[in-house]
Amino acid sequence: MAKSDxxxxxxxxxxxxxxxLIPAFLILVIIALYPLGQVFYTSFTDRTFxxxxxxxxxxxxxxxxxxxxxxxxxxxxxDEDTGEQVVDENTGERVYERPIQVLxxxxxxxSVYQFNLFGNRxxxxxxxxxxxxxVVNTLLFTxxxxxxxxxxxxxxxxxxxxxxxxxxxxxxxxxxxxAVITVVSARMWQWMFQPTRAGLFNMIGxxxxxxxxxxxxxxxTSLQLPSIIAVDVWKTTPFMALLIxxxxxxxxxxxxxxxxxxxxxxFKQFMTITLPLLKPSLAVALIFRTLDALRVFDxxxxxxxxxxxxxxxxxxFQLISARRMGLAxxxxxIIFIIIFAFAILYMRALGVDTx
Amino acid sequence: xxxxxxxxLKKVLFYFVLAIIIIYxxxxxxxxxxxSLKTEAQLSMxxxxxxxxxxxxxxxxxxxxxxxxxxxxxxxxxxxxNSAIVATSxxxxxxxxxxxxxxxxxxxxxxxxxxxxxxxLAMTMFPQVTVLAGLYAVITALNLGARISMIVxxxxxxxxxxxxxxxxxxxxxxxxxxQSAQVxxxxxxxxxxxxxxxxxxxxxxxxxxLSFIQAWNEYxxxxxxxxIDVEARTVPVAIQYFxxxxxxxxPFGEIMAAAVVVTIPIVVLVxxxxxxxxxxxxxxxxxx
Numbered sequence: 174m175a176k177s178d179x180x181x182x183x184x185x186x187x188x189x190x191x192x193x194l195i196p197a198f199l200i201l202v203i204i205a206l207y208p209l210g211q212v213f214y215t216s217f218t219d220r221t222f223x224x225x226x227x228x229x230x231x232x233x234x235x236x237x238x239x240x241x242x243x244x245x246x247x248x249x250x251x252d253e254d255t256g257e258q259v260v261d262e263n264t265g266e267r268v269y270e271r272p273i274q275v276l277x278x279x280x281x282x283x284s285v286y287q288f289n290l291f292g293n294r295x296x297x298x299x300x301x302x303x304x305x306x307x308v309v310n311t312l313l314f315t316x317x318x319x320x321x322x323x324x325x326x327x328x329x330x331x332x333x334x335x336x337x338x339x340x341x342x343x344x345x346x347x348x349x350x351x352a353v354i355t356v357v358s359a360r361m362w363q364w365m366f367q368p369t370r371a372g373l374f375n376m377i378g379x380x381x382x383x384x385x386x387x388x389x390x391x392x393x394t395s396l397q398l399p400s401i402i403a404v405d406v407w408k409t410t411p412f413m414a415l416l417i418x419x420x421x422x423x424x425x426x427x428x429x430x431x432x433x434x435x436x437x438x439x440f441k442q443f444m445t446i447t448l449p450l451l452k453p454s455l456a457v458a459l460i461f462r463t464l465d466a467l468r469v470f471d472x473x474x475x476x477x478x479x480x481x482x483x484x485x486x487x488x489x490f491q492l493i494s495a496r497r498m499g500l501a502x503x504x505x506x507i508i509f510i511i512i513f514a515f516a517i518l519y520m521r522a523l524g525v526d527t528x
Numbered sequence: 529x530x531x532x533x534x535x536x537l538k539k540v541l542f543y544f545v546l547a548i549i550i551i552y553x554x555x556x557x558x559x560x561x562x563x564s565l566k567t568e569a570q571l572s573m574x575x576x577x578x579x580x581x582x583x584x585x586x587x588x589x590x591x592x593x594x595x596x597x598x599x600x601x602x603x604x605x606x607x608x609x610n611s612a613i614v615a616t617s618x619x620x621x622x623x624x625x626x627x628x629x630x631x632x633x634x635x636x637x638x639x640x641x642x643x644x645x646x647x648x649l650a651m652t653m654f655p656q657v658t659v660l661a662g663l664y665a666v667i668t669a670l671n672l673g674a675r676i677s678m679i680v681x682x683x684x685x686x687x688x689x690x691x692x693x694x695x696x697x698x699x700x701x702x703x704x705x706x707q708s709a710q711v712x713x714x715x716x717x718x719x720x721x722x723x724x725x726x727x728x729x730x731x732x733x734x735x736x737x738l739s740f741i742q743a744w745n746e747y748x749x750x751x752x753x754x755x756i757d758v759e760a761r762t763v764p765v766a767i768q769y770f771x772x773x774x775x776x777x778x779p780f781g782e783i784m785a786a787a788v789v790v791t792i793p794i795v796v797l798v799x800x801x802x803x804x805x806x807x808x809x810x811x812x813x814x815x816x
Contacts, residue, residue: 186637187636212654357786373576407552468655
């Protein structure tokens with residue numbers, strides 16, 4: 174009797190759960206099912222935007238052209254007289270054959286990166302080097318920006334969580350960067366990054382005597398990524414901080430009081446109480462932040478446009494400027510797969526409990 | 529004596545850190561404010577000045593016409609109105625559907641939780657650009673207006689986020705609360721909206737604020753879906769269409785003025801709701 178009661182209860186619970194999930198899944202079906210299905214389908218065709226040309230089914234061609242990479246050794250250029258490798262007189266660097274000499278031509282591969290390994294020089298070639306670079310850019314961007322955002326966000330949340338006058342105002346101040354419209358904040362930073370002293374950073378740099386000539390943060394290839402990361406860290410740290418702050422609120426004060434009585438140091442309290450109890454909220458914040466960073470678009474589009482791509486801004490370029498819808502969809506699917514892999518890795522690593 | 533000194537030192541250090549945080553968070557915003565009060569000529573001064581100054585005399589000279597210009601621009605004011613409607617509706621929809629789903633996923637026992645959570649998360653794994661064409665087709669097929677289109681499509685990023693965050697919070701609430709409510713004869717749904725929901729107030733406010741801001745700032749969908757219906761343009765799109773009095777260059781001062789004006793409602797919103805972020809639990813049963 175008691176057993177059938179409890180199984181009844183379980184069935185009731187299951188029924189209620191499904192009912193509660195209906196609205197969310199209904200919305201999902203309406204706004205996600207068709208668009209996503211279409212993306213998968215289009216990725217196997219050569220569909221182009223706004224042309225009269227018939228769309229053809231091309232199988233995996235789009236994926237092949239995006240993902241084909243090859244690595245070749247670059248032979249040294251040998252001086253015929255001395256039999257030694259030619260050294261550039263101006264730079265003092267050893268001279269190697271140009272990548273175009275060694276990379277396959279049909280289909281055409283272009284150089285992505287060159288690097289030295291065990292005294293040999295290699296070239297990494299790809300059929301769509303811009304896409305491979307976009308993937309690398311996005312991964313670097315994600316790793317660094319999420320790392321800094323988490324550290325800063327945690328720090329800010331801990332400070333704002335302590336008792337002091339004006340913490341209410343501080344909570345609003347904390348969210349200001351996140352509240353500034355992304356497209357506009359990118360323009361604002363672009364203005365601050367200006368390559369003359371009309372830009373904030375060059376003005377401060379010169380005033381403090383740190384730099385003698387003006388830096389052009391957004392055209393210098395070694396400064397582009399750090400600049401973009403700085404912008405994103407400023408913009409999105411509040412997101413992390415607020416989620417972490419809400420998580421901190423869930424930790425009962427009694428635990429700290431008890432630890433205080435036991436004479437545990439603040440650091441020990443942080444390691445044994447705060448961090449473990451914060452883990453679920455931190456994990457969710459990290460997952461969403463990482464997924465968002467991997468899809469980064471606005472900052473790259475506004476600040477670097479076609480000088481340097483993220484995966485999503487390359488997708489945009491192929492769709493809107495090049496009108497290659499098939500290829501653009503394939504890019505979308507590849508991004509999806511990369512993000513999915515990241516999500517699973519994350520949940521494993523953080524031990525996110527889904528059941 | 530030394531203990532007092534130690535306390536004082538700690539306090540000074542704390543406020544020092546606090547000050548650095550505030551400067552870091554607010555300085556770029558101050559720079560936008562500063563730029564919004566400058567004329568074209570003042571903006572291109574080298575070196576740039578920390579307060580608007582006259583290019584010739586160096587006297588402080590504040591220029592407010594950028595603000596007048598944006599408020600005389602009907603597009604911008606209408607944009608504010610549209611943004612408010614769209615962001616509020618999306619947030620409310622996301623919170624309702626999201627908290628239902630999160631209660632099921634976080635507190636009820638049923639089979640298929642993991643696939644459900646992953647499916648919801650998978651919605652946010654495509655860049656917005658990728659689904660743009662497909663979404664546009666759906667919207668045209670359903671014949672939705674521009675505002676409704678934005679409200680519904682913004683759920684694509686607000687719903688997974690609210691569902692996941694709220695699920696984590698529901699899961700953290702002690703089982704005893706639900707059990708004792710059931711002993712008292714409350715149905716599971718009553719337990720949900722009368723007991724659990726008030727307890728998750730901090731999470732509701734937090735996710736609500738973050739979703740609202742995300743919707744308020746969204747650009748790409750808004751640009752696409754309002755391309756035909758100019759009246760429905762939201763603020764980010766309206767700002768991009770600023771043409772400026774001198775048509776030869778973009779009106780940077782006005783853009784910055786708009787950035788400042790558009791941020792204010794959010795700050796006010798946070799100020800109104802910020803107490804709730806904390807109050808929810810301290811007033812609740814867990815602290816007891």
